[in-house]
Amino acid sequence: MTDPIIQLKQLSKQFIRNLDFAEKAANLLGAGIKKQVVHAVDDVNLNIFKGEVIGLVGESGCGKSTLGRMVAGILKQSSGSIRYRGKDIHQLSTEERRRVQLNIQMIFQDSMSSLNPRMRVRNIIGEGPLVHGLTSQSEMDDYLDNIMIRVGLDPEFKRRYPHQFSGGQRQRIGIARAIAVKPEFIVCDESVAALDVSIQAQVLNLFMKLREDLQLTYLFISHDLGVVEHLSDRVVILYLGRVVEIAPTEALFEQPNHPYTRVLMAEVPRINLRHRKYSPVAGEIPSPLNPPSGCHFHPRCQFAEPRCGKEKPLLKEIASERFSACHLNE
């Protein structure tokens, strides 16, 4: 196999809330209040290869957006490294890093809040390529027309503002902005979650077309397993900041290994399943401020053994290209 385009090595992110004045004062008197630490992403290892689509799935608060933002370079990791074509991004010189990170772009969920309402579409899409010297002021119009046609927007709309577009069109503007700087890798964070079914279908089709036309690689973050199944080659399941399972999409949906994956799969609404008897899943996702010991999933797991509450399970290869972090596989 070829070298991965993106390599995450023991990537972690902690958010720390420092003590306020009152708590510090209380500590002087011996209250022993500790800083609150959230392990949003905990020791994630992942290789992403050229041209593949990785689906990143998990419930709200599991750290999937934080992981995506670190890969896109918006957040800095607490520890571990992100390598782009073998080079550690945070070891590079500023100039080099700028060039490398141009190859990694991001598309957000809420197109209304990720597009500047006071900028015209022309500037939203064109600013990036202009700053990075991919086009010049005089060639800008042709450059923009090209990109707008590619994402299915009428180039006549260049002078409009974001609020003059519908939700689906705004999402296309976000996509156009991302591909305008000719990236290799795109992080899509819940990019179709807020859209109506018929618009969602259009945007998903666009993602697939762009992937083929521009040989893009995606990290596709979503809580919608139906969408992930449709688009991805491999799926990564995240639970409370840790990867619990990685597998090729088809194998995962046919035979989920980790108990959490199985619960998720059982809950996916399917258009082909009618008059279902829904069953209650034990409990909710615990607070990441105070995650359960051992395997994070053990309080909700119906197969939990005493060991699961003590030892953290490691991500192990269970079949070719399939990894799962569960003690039950041993």
Add this chain to the structure above:
Amino acid sequence: MPDSEPTLKVEKLHTSFFTKAGIVKAVNDVSFSVKRGEILGLVGESGSGKSITAFSILNLIDPPGRITSGKILFNGRDLVGSSEKEMQQLRGNKIAMIFQDPMMTLNPVLRIDTQMIETIQAHEKVSHRVAYERARDGLGRVGISSPEERLKAYPHQFSGGMRQRVAIAISFLLKPDLVLADEPTTALDVTIQGQILYEVQKLCRETGTAMVWITHDLAVVGGLADRVCVMYAGRIVEEGGVDEVIDTPMHPYTHGLIGSVPSQNRRGQVLYQIPGMTPSLLSLPKGCTFRPRCTQKTEQCLEVPQTLRTSSGRMMSCYNPFNQGL
């Protein structure tokens, strides 16, 4: 009341908004009915008028909007033209509503127990003690553990899924005959959604409550509902049993909608795209409102299609439907 009589029967309902830009016909000639213990899925995209239909039933349409004609028969009684006082007695009592965002419907500065007990005492003369016990049991029924403690909490101390469960518990407190649920699980994770669908299904079966479940998610409707109505631009274009409508859609819009849902056996294939865009309700196309986007259109479609009922209890309004043999 005989069992066969529907809990809710909406007949030829028209709700319009009289704006400066023109008349917006948000609900246009809508008819449907729900029986005891039945779950009706009302499916449509944003702006199709599904929420306005629910608001019309509760008489919650504010000016410049109003119900211009039609009947809303609730247990045989017409709600259109009822006084505000009569409606207040029904709302939250016999007809309850669950909204998409529970953070907007729960009062952020009141504890959960205050809000639940208030609801009960607004409609029934019971002691605080009795009301408290009913509130506690209500929370327990929607799967909230240690309800006594949770009653003392404020809405912000709950997670999104828990808040929605509190909202559902409140809506079922007074054993309503009808619950209108407006996209209640759209903002939730699949596991939480599964739990809530489980609770709702159980409550409807146990108490015989009729339910209208408004959503844009066909997959949820497939799993939950008994019957489904598909709305487009203010009109119901197709209605029928959930299996029939999803397996053999007749109206081209329903057909397109189902084709655009990613499903198991078509991984990686191009999804069906309905051409064009949802029309503005201010300037609807002449005749069939779906005509400009339709693949089946003919000259005939310039006239508004009549509603056709088939022998199998299905309804649709189209001149050139799919699966015509049925």
